[in-house]
Amino acid sequence: MIVTIIADVLGEENNGTTIACMNLIRYLRDRGDIVKVVCCDQDKKDLPGYYVVPQMNLGHIINYALKKNQVTLSKPDAKIIEKAIEGSDVVHCMIPFALSRKAAKICLKKDIPVTAGFHCQAENFSSHIFAMNSRLVNYIVYQNFWHGLYKRVDAIHYPTQFIKDIFENAIEERTNGYVISNGVNDIFKNKPVEKPEELKDNFVILSTGRYSKEKAQQILIKAVKYSKYKDKIQLILAGKGPYRAKYAKLADKCGIKKPIFNFYSRDEVVDVINYSDLYVHTAEIELEGIACLEALKCGLVPLLANSSRSATKYFARDDNNLFKVNNYKELAKKIDFWIEHPELKEEYKQYYLQNTKVYDQKECMRETRQMLVETIRCKKNKHQRSYITAMN
Numbered sequence: 521m522i523v524t525i526i527a528d529v530l531g532e533e534n535n536g537t538t539i540a541c542m543n544l545i546r547y548l549r550d551r552g553d554i555v556k557v558v559c560c561d562q563d564k565k566d567l568p569g570y571y572v573v574p575q576m577n578l579g580h581i582i583n584y585a586l587k588k589n590q591v592t593l594s595k596p597d598a599k600i601i602e603k604a605i606e607g608s609d610v611v612h613c614m615i616p617f618a619l620s621r622k623a624a625k626i627c628l629k630k631d632i633p634v635t636a637g638f639h640c641q642a643e644n645f646s647s648h649i650f651a652m653n654s655r656l657v658n659y660i661v662y663q664n665f666w667h668g669l670y671k672r673v674d675a676i677h678y679p680t681q682f683i684k685d686i687f688e689n690a691i692e693e694r695t696n697g698y699v700i701s702n703g704v705n706d707i708f709k710n711k712p713v714e715k716p717e718e719l720k721d722n723f724v725i726l727s728t729g730r731y732s733k734e735k736a737q738q739i740l741i742k743a744v745k746y747s748k749y750k751d752k753i754q755l756i757l758a759g760k761g762p763y764r765a766k767y768a769k770l771a772d773k774c775g776i777k778k779p780i781f782n783f784y785s786r787d788e789v790v791d792v793i794n795y796s797d798l799y800v801h802t803a804e805i806e807l808e809g810i811a812c813l814e815a816l817k818c819g820l821v822p823l824l825a826n827s828s829r830s831a832t833k834y835f836a837r838d839d840n841n842l843f844k845v846n847n848y849k850e851l852a853k854k855i856d857f858w859i860e861h862p863e864l865k866e867e868y869k870q871y872y873l874q875n876t877k878v879y880d881q882k883e884c885m886r887e888t889r890q891m892l893v894e895t896i897r898c899k900k901n902k903h904q905r906s907y908i909t910a911m912n
Contacts, residue, residue, distance in 0.1 A: 528617035547885035560594035571604040596622035616669035633899040662690035679808040682831035703884030713794040722754035726796040731761030734805035745774035746852035755779040806830035
């Protein structure tokens, strides 16, 4: 099978969309498929299978904002796109931006099967224009996603039923949707890891994710301030992003131990998860939450923001794993609860070790590949497939 992947945003594997894209590329190639990738990453110009388009120039202010958030957008180049998709059995678009939109239009003209992933919530865009909480703006964004890309594709990959329902409600349409988790690599597993010497007497709380507005790590920092055990709590904020300096200042102002800010390799973060005592996910906006799933697969007990705009809350076993979104005082009480109930924490650990096996990445990638195969078959047979939801 020859697959062309359209990646408006690629770059370093420090965000969910890029990680999902690279996982799919690696899986398909391991299966023997020929994979071609269209992106704007200039460092990939000489790599086999990559077709590099220009970077988009949106003016000094917007370019600065994108750079600050470590995002580079692709500028569509029809000739490069056509060269990449020539001879392809199917084309898969990652996100509904300009490069994918242009590719989908070309596929439509050439009668090439095309699918698309749903890896971007409206709020991931609207947060950059200070309108994250505007229902009208987010509605307009979803309408734009639909008319710009998704109504032109043969199938849509949704990482969660949560985002499928939100999108279909917004556009008031039923889509050709497959619900398949992005999956967790099998390197993430429970194993004995000693805490570093300097952390041995601390209760270590881990939170992973970009330092950004929608991830809301400031709630965790404030919660530690109100904990009865703040002097023994050590925060590890695993990630990178534009809010690092802001969070460091906030922690100092709150009078808590200086958080450990670090971007870990995949091997390193497995060790960090396994020596941590609690995982906290404060994000108000979350399409799936693979970073959270990685922690759960290692058996780390979570505290999750109970947000109506986050799929991560569905990983909670019960109310002991939830706190009111953006409520740092309730989060502080829940942290204290888990510090005071180590036996119960061990029980919940065993629950998560048993109930996260369904998120095996290889199985999820297999289902995604099957979506591509079925889309090709249906296109060749010139009939619309039945609506199938591959539940994760």
